[in-house]
Amino acid sequence: MEALFDNREAILAGFWATIRLAAMSALLSLVLGTLLAALRVAPVPVLRWSGTVYVNVLRNTPLTLVLLFCSLGISNTLQLNFDVYDPSFNGYWLAIVGLTAYTATFVCETLRSGINTVPLGQAEAARAIGLTFFQSMRLVILPQAFRAVITPLGSVLIALTKNTTVVIVAGYAEAAFVMKEMLYESTGGTLEIFLGFALGFVVLTLPIGFLTGRLARRLEVKR
Amino acid sequence: MSAGVLFDAPGPRARLRHNVLTLVGVVGLLLIGWFVWRRMSQAGQWDADLWTPFLDPQVWTGLILPGLWGTLTAAAVAAVLALAFGVVFGLGRLSDHAWLRLPSAWIVEFFRAVPVLIMIFFAQYGTFALIGEVLPAFWAVVIGLTLYNGSVLAEVFRSGVLAVPRGQSEAAYALGLRKGEVMRLVLLPQAVTAMLPAIVSQMVVLLKDTALGYIISYEDLLNAGFRTVPANFGNIIPAAIVVALIYIVINLALGWFATRLEARSRRSRKSTAAPVTAPPPPGA
Numbered sequence: 001m002e003a004l005f006d007n008r009e010a011i012l013a014g015f016w017a018t019i020r021l022a023a024m025s026a027l028l029s030l031v032l033g034t035l036l037a038a039l040r041v042a043p044v045p046v047l048r049w050s051g052t053v054y055v056n057v058l059r060n061t062p063l064t065l066v067l068l069f070c071s072l073g074i075s076n077t078l079q080l081n082f083d084v085y086d087p088s089f090n091g092y093w094l095a096i097v098g099l100t101a102y103t104a105t106f107v108c109e110t111l112r113s114g115i116n117t118v119p120l121g122q123a124e125a126a127r128a129i130g131l132t133f134f135q136s137m138r139l140v141i142l143p144q145a146f147r148a149v150i151t152p153l154g155s156v157l158i159a160l161t162k163n164t165t166v167v168i169v170a171g172y173a174e175a176a177f178v179m180k181e182m183l184y185e186s187t188g189g190t191l192e193i194f195l196g197f198a199l200g201f202v203v204l205t206l207p208i209g210f211l212t213g214r215l216a217r218r219l220e221v222k223r
Numbered sequence: 224m225s226a227g228v229l230f231d232a233p234g235p236r237a238r239l240r241h242n243v244l245t246l247v248g249v250v251g252l253l254l255i256g257w258f259v260w261r262r263m264s265q266a267g268q269w270d271a272d273l274w275t276p277f278l279d280p281q282v283w284t285g286l287i288l289p290g291l292w293g294t295l296t297a298a299a300v301a302a303v304l305a306l307a308f309g310v311v312f313g314l315g316r317l318s319d320h321a322w323l324r325l326p327s328a329w330i331v332e333f334f335r336a337v338p339v340l341i342m343i344f345f346a347q348y349g350t351f352a353l354i355g356e357v358l359p360a361f362w363a364v365v366i367g368l369t370l371y372n373g374s375v376l377a378e379v380f381r382s383g384v385l386a387v388p389r390g391q392s393e394a395a396y397a398l399g400l401r402k403g404e405v406m407r408l409v410l411l412p413q414a415v416t417a418m419l420p421a422i423v424s425q426m427v428v429l430l431k432d433t434a435l436g437y438i439i440s441y442e443d444l445l446n447a448g449f450r451t452v453p454a455n456f457g458n459i460i461p462a463a464i465v466v467a468l469i470y471i472v473i474n475l476a477l478g479w480f481a482t483r484l485e486a487r488s489r490r491s492r493k494s495t496a497a498p499v500t501a502p503p504p505p506g507a
Contacts, residue, residue: 060478
């Protein structure tokens with residue numbers, strides 16, 4: 001316990017960075033993912049096609065490569081930065097860009113599979129009573145689709161929280177970075193360090209699963 | 224429900240709107256393309272000598288292909304071990320004995336909640352505390368991937384067996400088969416058909432996660448293509464594009480295979496179980 005206790009400030013700072021990364025990229029990837037899902041079911045082939053290409057490219061690239069590209073490619077080579085004079089701020093937002101770009105594809109695919117769970121008859125009935133496309137989407141299809149994907153979206157958010165550890169390659173210090181430093185420096189207590197950090201992630205991810213699970217049961221569409 | 228049912232056949236006004244949207248989409252894509260192209264040329268990224276290394280056979284045989292081999296071997300070994308791990312703990316969780324069921328459940332839920340990278344770090348340094356030697360990067364990657372993907376596969380196995388209708392096992396027990404025989408002769412053969420697509424999808428996750436080996440300097444595709452190649456030719460962005468393309472092609476092929484398998488197991492009448500999907504997260 002000594003190793004964990006002596007470094008408690010660094011550890012808490014690491015997990016605070018993890019939480020900030022996860023929360024901001026969760027918010028942004030929900031927005032971007034919804035936009036992508038809208039593109040992928042759009043009636044216009046160009047939009048549908050661009051959504052499909054984006055999703056298939058980002059989803060099949062390892063997150064490590066996406067985040068490395070953000071720091072080495074976008075920041076170092078292309079010189080696109082948020083704030084060159086504040087490396088910590090810059091690293092944070094570059095990591096957010098990478099995490100959001102990657103996670104949004106999973107949000108998009110989850111939402112799209114939610115649209116597929118709505119029975120055909122619902123869309124046909126909505127059209128039969130004269131609703132337009134946007135009315136039937138807003139009033140009939142999407143409310144049912146969103147409620148069907150709460151649990152899978154919880155899985156995506158949990159995966160995102162765990163994926164923030166990969167940000168170590170983009171040069172922003174979060175929990176995994178602190179753990180690595182501690183493992184490098186310490187001469188013992190490896191197991192405690194591992195269990196301590198593992199417990200930290202369990203504490204972060206369990207509530208997401210618990211909350212989304214409860215929400216999903218409460219809002220479940222009875223058929 | 225397919226997206227096609229969402230729309231009426233467009234009338235004149237809808238067609239006009241679609242044409243306007245198409246125009247907006249094309250202009251938007253062109254603007255993005257122009258911005259990227261301009262940025263790339265400002266940074267001199269279109270220079271031929273950054274791209275020609277990828278036409279040199281020696282770059283492929285000396286760097287990229289050995290890296291790809293490293294990725295594929297790590298993925299293959301981890302896949303085999305993860306399947307074994309998944310069978311043991313997935314069936315352990317279905318056991319009638321609490322002393323087997325509860326520890327299996329704890330192990331599976333724990334390793335699903337912990338980031339793979341944390342496990343890889345621990346595998347590397349934990350052995351140092353135990354035997355005084357840092358584990359080779361290959362085995363650290365394999366252990367980390369095995370524990371995580373094995374736990375996910377354990378849940379897939381469990382839901383696959385549970386997806387077989389109860390009448391099947393009841394009928395088997397009625398015939399006088401024993402517990403092991405019911406599992407081996409009746410439940411597992413049908414469950415495998417149902418969970419094969421989910422297993423292949425998990426293999427895509429596993430293959431992508433081998434890239435975490437980069438962080439502990441395992442000689443994989445990412446390390447060869449994105450550290451060694453740019454170190455020699457200074458071509459970070461072309462290297463990223465080429466390496467990403469290799470990953471995308473492999474993963475799309477695996478994903479296509481999973482979709483085919485799923486269509487087949489939906490049609491199959493050899494199994495009474497519906498195809499299973501990825502299990503919900505712990506706590507849900």
